[in-house]
Amino acid sequence: MGELIRLEGIVKSFDDTMVLNGIDLSVDENEFVTLLGPSGCGKTTTLRIIAGFEKPDQGRVYFEGKDITDMPANQRPVNTVFQNYALFPHMSVGENIAFSLRVKNRPEAEIKKKVANALMLVNLKGFENRRIDQLSGGQQQRIAMARAIVNEPRVLLLDEPLGALDLKLRQEMEYELVRLKKELGITFIYITHDQEEALTMSDKVVVMNEGYIQQEGTPQEIYDEPVNAFVADFIGDSNILSGQMVDEKVVRIDGVDYPCIDGRKEGFPPRRRVDVVIRPEDIDIVPYGRGQWNGTIISKLFIGVHYEMLVQSEHGKVEWLLQNYDQHDVGEKIGMKVDPENIQIMHKPKSEAESAIELDL
Amino acid sequence: MTANKKSYSIPFILWIIAGTVIPLASIAYYGFTSREGGFTFANIAAMFRGDHMQALGLSLSLALISTAICLVLAFPMAMILRESKYGKQGFLIFVIILPMWMNFLLRTMAWQVLLERQGVINAIITAIGLPRQEMMNTPGAIVLGMVYDFLPFMILPIYNTVSKIDNHLIEAAYDLGATKGKVYTRVILPLSVPGIVSGITMVFIPALTTFVISNMLGGGKINLIGNIIEQEFTVNSNWYLGSGLSLVMMVFIIFSMLMLQKFDKTGGANLI
C-alpha cells in the first residue's frame, strides 16, 4: 500500500480566525482514515481542502506525489458524500446518480448500467425513478453514496454522512460502509465527531482539535494510549487525574503512590507533573481496604449492559467514574484496584504544566 | 459560490442609482430650491400654510380612521381564517385576494356608482320611500373607499402571522388557567404584532398619500395632502413647492414608521 494523499503544512484561516494551524497528514492507498474531533476543530476544512472547495493559505496537497493544490474540484479524482447529502431535489434518484457520468458525456447505455450497478451496491436496486423527497433519511444517505461512487473515484470523502440518522440506522450503516469499502477497494476519508463511529470503522484515526492534529494512530492505539488529556477525554469515558512522578515508574495519583509502566525512557522522569488516564472499565472493585484506593459509592446508574458508578475517594477530593457488571449499592464502601498497564501517563499541555507547579499539588 | 460574480450586480446597482437615488435626490434638490433657482426653505415651510395644514390634518385623520377600521375588521377575519378547515381556508383566501386583482380605480369607481346622487343606493332608498341621501363628496365616502380598497392588505399579513402561531402555545395558555379573553390578550395578540404592523404599514401609507380616492369619491372638493402635491405637479407646474411638500410628507411617513417599528419591538419584548 503506497501513499495516495499527502497534506504538507496546511494553514488556513477565515476572516482572521485560524482554522488549520499546520496540518501534515498522509493517507495510504485503500486506507480507511477518520478525522475525528469536536465541531470547529478543522476537520471539515481539511476535507474541503482535499476535495478542492477551499484553497489553503499555506501548504500543499499531493495526490500520488503530484501537487494538486491548485487543481479545481471538478478535476480531482475524489468524490464527496456531503453532510445532509446535497442531493439535487429537482432530479430523480437515477438522474442524481448519473450526474457525474452525464457531465462526462458517457454513452446512455453505459450510464444506465453503471447507475443500476451503483444502486445495487447500496442495496437500493430499482430505485432509479424515485424522487428524492420520497426517500427516507437512510435511503437518501445510500443514494448520496451511490452518486459519489458511480464515477469510480480513487478516494471517497465522507463528511459526517451518518450524522442525520438515528442510532439504530447509524449502526447498520457503519457495517454497510465497511462492506462497501471492501467491495470497492478504494480509499475512504471519513469525518465525524462521534468517537464510536471512528473506532469501529477506521484503519487510522486522526484526532483533531483547534486546528492541530492531536494524535494519529490505529483505533486501539488512540483508545489505549491517548497522548494527552484532550484525546483521552474525547475518546470514551475516562478518569483524567493530575499526578506526579515520584520515582522511576512510580506515579502518585489521588494521594497514593502507584507503579506504572512509563518512566524516564518514555519522557517521564521523577518529579515531573503529569496527567493520568484511567478508563472506568479498568478499575476493579475489591473488598474495602484490599485495593489501592478506598472510597464510597455516591451514585449508581444502570446503563444497559453494565452499571456506572461515581465513587468518592477517601484519599483526596477526587470522584472516580467506574463501570462494572456487578451491582453495588450507593453508600457501600469499596476498594479499587487498577493494573499498572491500564494507567496511562500523559504529558501535561505546556501552559497547564507551568501553572500546576505554582499550585503545588 | 466561490467564483467572483460580484460584477453580476452592476446592472442592479446602476439601476438603483438612476431609478432611486438620483430621483430622490432631485426631489430634495427641488424642495430646497426657489423658482428663481436660489436656495430656500420656503417650499418646506409652505406645509405650515393654513390650507396645506388643513389638508395634512384631514389626510392624517382619514388615514388613521380607515386604518383603524381595517384593523378592527381584519383581525376577526384572520382568526376565523386560522380556525377554518383546510379547504374552506383556501376558498376564503381566494375570495379575499380576488378583488385585489381588479384595478383599484375600477373598485373605487364602483363606490361612486353606489353612492352617487343618482346612484344605486339612493335608487333603493327612494324606492322604499326614504329621502335621497347626499353621500358622495363627503369624508365618509373617502373613508369607505379607503377601507374597501385596502382591507385585503390588512387581512393577509395578519392572517399570515396568526396562522403560524403554534396551537400548543394556545393550549398551554388554557392549560395554565388563562380565560379565553386572556388567551387573546396575552398570547394571540402579542404574537400577531408583526402582522398587524405590516398590515398597518400597507394601509396607512397609501391612505395617507392618496389623491385618487379623494378625487373620485370627494369630487375634487375635498383636498388631501396627496391632492395638493399632485396639483402642484400636474396643474400648477410648481415642482419646487410640490417637492418641498413631498419631502415633509416623507419625513412624516418615516417618523410614523419608526414609531410603529418601536411598537413592534416592544410588542415582541412583552412576549418574553
Next chain:
Amino acid sequence: MKKTLGRIYILIIMLFLYLPILTLIVLSFNDVKSMSVWGGFSLHWYAELFQSRLMMGAIVNTFSIAILAALIATIVGTLAVLGMASMKPRTQNVLLGFNNIPMLNADIVTGIALMLFFLMIKAPRGYMTILFSHATFCIPYVILSVRPRVNKNTDRLYEAALDLGATEKYAFRKIVLPELKPGIMSGFLLSFTMSVDDFIITYFTRGAGINTISTLIYSEVKIGIRPSLFALSTIIFVVALAVLLIANIRQDKANNLKDARAA
C-alpha cells in the same frame, strides 16, 4: 353559536367586498346608461369598449409594458442576487437597504421622483419612461423572491455538482438555475401584476399621448363614468377569476400529487 357568528361575519365581509363588483357587472349589461334604472339586457357597452381605439391601445400598452418590465426586472434582479451572494454581508445589507426604498416609499413620492429625474435629463416622457419606472419598482420584488433561494443549500448543491466533475457553467445551468426557478418565476409574476395594477407611478411618468388601462380609466372617470367601464370591470374580474382559479387548481393538483407520493 360561535360558528354561526363566524359565518355571519364572513358573509358580511364577503358582501362588502363583492356587492360593489356585482353592481358593476349587472350594470354592464344594462341597456340604458342609468345607474339606477334597469333598461333591459344588452351587450352594447361591450361593443363600445372593443370599438374604442383608445382602450385597445391602452390594453396593448399595459400588457406589453408589464411583460417587458417584468422581464427586465427578473434579469437584473436575479443577476443582482447572484452577484450579492459573493459579497460581504455588510455590503449586501447596504444594497438591500437601497433595494427596499421603492417598496417602502409612498407611490406618489416614487412617481414624482422619477418624473423629476426624467425632466432633469430631458427624457421625453412616454412608453420608455413608463417602462423604466415600472422596472424600477419591480426589481425589488424579484430580489425579495429570488434571494431566499440562494442559501447554504444552493452552495452545497453547487459544490456537489463540481465535486462530481461538472464545470462551473454546467453546475450553474443544471443545478443553481433550477433551484432558483421557483423564486424567479414568482418574482416575474409578482412584477407583472404590480405593473398591470400600477396607476400612480404611471400617471406621473407617462407623456401626454400615451395611456395604460389605469390612466385611461382615471381620465374617463374624471369626465363622467361611461358604462363601457362597467364592461371593462366585468372582463377584468372574469379574467382575474379564471387566472386565479387555474393557478389554484394547478397548485392543488401539485400538492395532492406530493401528498399521494409521500403517502
